[in-house]
Amino acid sequence: xxxxxxxxxxxxxxxxxxxxxxxxxxxxxxxxxxxxxxxxxxxxxxxxxxxxxxxxxxxxxxxxxxxxxxxxxxxxxxxxx
Numbered sequence: 001x002x003x004x005x006x007x008x009x010x011x012x013x014x015x016x017x018x019x020x021x022x023x024x025x026x027x028x029x030x031x032x033x034x035x036x037x038x039x040x041x042x043x044x045x046x047x048x049x050x051x052x053x054x055x056x057x058x059x060x061x062x063x064x065x066x067x068x069x070x071x072x073x074x075x076x077x078x079x080x081x
Contacts, residue, residue, distance in 0.1 A: 001043045002054070006071075007078045008033050015062065016074040019043050023074035026062035043067060 003019035010030050017024045017039050024043040033053070041051035044067045052059050066077060 002038060002040045003043055005033055005035055005037045005039060007075065008035065009078050014078050016069075016078050017043060019067075022068040023071060024064060024067040025069060025074055025077040026064040028060060028062040032056065032058075032060075 001019060003017040003024060005015060006018040006023060007016040008030050009015070012027075013030050014025070014027055015030055015033060017026075021044070034055075037053055037055035039051050040054050042049050043051070043064070045064045048061055048063045050059055051062050066073070069077070
């Protein structure tokens, strides 16, 4: 599955990825992430996944906490405490 980075919270190391079925929310190292980068991997999981940043050409680990979210829910998760 592929998606694009739709939001980054560098302070809390949170990221949302827009997919064809909604938004995936996860926690991981956001240091090298940029908006609109293309991501591939299992974006519909409830665990840590090794994903590929196709735009940057590297792999990273994302602890996926929610998937198939609406934009509103994804933004709350991204920016919530």
